[in-house]
Amino acid sequence: xxxxxxxxxxxxxxxxxxxxxxxxxxxxxxxxxxxxxxxxxxxxxxxxxxxxxxxxxxxxxxxxxxxxxxxxxxxxxxxxxxxxxxxxxxxxxxxxxxxxxxxxxxxxxxxxxxxxxxxxxxxxxxxxxxxxxxxxxxxxxxxxxxxxxxxxxxxxxxxxxxxxxxxxxxxxxxxxxxxxxxxxxxxxxxxxxxxxxxxxxxxxxxxxxxx
Amino acid sequence: xxxxxxxxxxxxxxxxxxxxxxxxxxxxxxxxxxxxxxxxxxxxxxxxxxxxxxxxxxxxxxxxxxxxxxxxxxxxxxxxxxxxxxxxxxxxxxxxxxxxxxxxxxxxxxxxxxxxxxxxxxxxxxxxxxxxxxxxxxxxxxxxxxxxxxxxxxxxxxxxxxxxxxxxxxxxxxxxxxxxxxxxxxxxxxxxxxxxxxxxxxxxxxxxxxx
Numbered sequence: 001x002x003x004x005x006x007x008x009x010x011x012x013x014x015x016x017x018x019x020x021x022x023x024x025x026x027x028x029x030x031x032x033x034x035x036x037x038x039x040x041x042x043x044x045x046x047x048x049x050x051x052x053x054x055x056x057x058x059x060x061x062x063x064x065x066x067x068x069x070x071x072x073x074x075x076x077x078x079x080x081x082x083x084x085x086x087x088x089x090x091x092x093x094x095x096x097x098x099x100x101x102x103x104x105x106x107x108x109x110x111x112x113x114x115x116x117x118x119x120x121x122x123x124x125x126x127x128x129x130x131x132x133x134x135x136x137x138x139x140x141x142x143x144x145x146x147x148x149x150x151x152x153x154x155x156x157x158x159x160x161x162x163x164x165x166x167x168x169x170x171x172x173x174x175x176x177x178x179x180x181x182x183x184x185x186x187x188x189x190x191x192x193x194x195x196x197x198x199x200x201x202x203x204x205x206x207x208x209x210x211x
Numbered sequence: 212x213x214x215x216x217x218x219x220x221x222x223x224x225x226x227x228x229x230x231x232x233x234x235x236x237x238x239x240x241x242x243x244x245x246x247x248x249x250x251x252x253x254x255x256x257x258x259x260x261x262x263x264x265x266x267x268x269x270x271x272x273x274x275x276x277x278x279x280x281x282x283x284x285x286x287x288x289x290x291x292x293x294x295x296x297x298x299x300x301x302x303x304x305x306x307x308x309x310x311x312x313x314x315x316x317x318x319x320x321x322x323x324x325x326x327x328x329x330x331x332x333x334x335x336x337x338x339x340x341x342x343x344x345x346x347x348x349x350x351x352x353x354x355x356x357x358x359x360x361x362x363x364x365x366x367x368x369x370x371x372x373x374x375x376x377x378x379x380x381x382x383x384x385x386x387x388x389x390x391x392x393x394x395x396x397x398x399x400x401x402x403x404x405x406x407x408x409x410x411x412x413x414x415x416x417x418x419x420x421x422x
Contacts, residue, residue: 120399125411148420155412163394164402176397183374183394186387188331191375200336201366207341209359 003193004030004096005184006087006113008106008161009177011121012151014132016167020121021100023174028181031096034087037063040078053083071101071108076146080105094194096181103157110160117184119177120161124168214404215241215307216395217298217324219317219372220388222332223362225343227378231332232311234385239392242307245298248274251289264294282312282319287357291316305405307392314368321371328395330388331372335379 011017072081222228283292
């Protein structure tokens with residue numbers, strides 16, 4: 001039976017996760033993101049159903065009660081959640097799913113999917129992280145403070161992740177991230193259940209050399 | 212402390228392992244093969260000390276007694292062995308080492324290095340394997356029979372390996388193999404001990420947002 005893998009990618013704000021994730025989606029087949037639900041306001045150019053499902057706090061709470069989320073969390077005063085059905089449906093079709101989620105969500109998913117493959121993206125230094133967040137200019141000082149404090153706590157979680165990619169040079173980080181996905185597709189269990197027909201690897205029992 | 216990883220690559224004869232391994236060495240930095248000892252005769256173009264250390268059976272037995280091998284085995288009526296010191300020296304310098312060894316040797320090394328990363332290369336089908344071995348034309352019928360019977364036993368070991376690469380199209384197989392090495396270099400333990408300075412990820416404790 002074909003079955004995709006679940007990849008969890010986490011990073012502190014400013015590590016470049018969003019850019020890296022969209023490069024990944026563009027370059028690999030059979031890899032899809034799970035679109036999350038959120039109660040935060042859309043940023044310019046963000047599209048409902050593509051970037052996020054933008055829902056009200058009331059709708060979000062109803063979904064929690066219906067156990068519709070694989071994980072959900074409150075981050076930066078907003079709610080974020082990953083729909084359980086959407087993920088399971090893709091995996092059962094043999095599609096690899098990428099969850100772009102924070103460290104709290106990652107912990108919840110890891111418990112439900114011990115086979116999930118976890119990747120953490122780090123900035124090359126704290127200084128660079130601060131500079132990147134300030135350069136965005138879209139945050140007021142209080143929000144920036146919350147983001148920086150959260151980033152600090154998030155970075156401490158790196159040791160709970162299988163893989164770590166340091167985003168100093170974007171192209172290098174992207175190649176490293178891509179290698180991780182490609183390598184996981186070569187895990188023996190996966191190759192033997194989907195890529196190759198084991199019967200084709202057996203000789204004819206009447207072959208001359210079997211005597 | 213920098214420390215390389217030990218990669219074990221095994222395959223039945225005719226899977227294309229030798230070609231893939233030399234492509235790997237050419238394309239990646241910080242990756243070296245461990246040159247094995249063998250009692251078999253050199254093939255044309257094979258160089259002592261580069262392809263193998265070609266030794267007599269008497270010399271090989273002396274090295275066994277001196278416990279100089281990380282693993283050794285008798286395959287196709289010849290002895291093959293991997294020098295322990297050569298491997299350990301490279302690993303301690305942070306160099307990744309590739310062992311191009313058969314399934315029996317792999318089992319011995321795995322016991323001594325539970326952290327070794329194991330990769331199996333499969334032909335796309337038994338039919339292709341037979342064709343490739345016959346096309347070599349360098350074997351008499353009895354040797355070919357031994358190789359085919361060994362290949363059959365070796366293929367059964369694939370499930371004991373972490374990764375599997377099916378060598379149908381050489382370029383594709385090479386990229387998959389390369390991804391495995393690159394991905395293993397992104398394992399969190401390894402990145403945090405060699406690639407990044409954890410101190411650089413900590414903010415100044417007097418930063419404005421720490422208040």
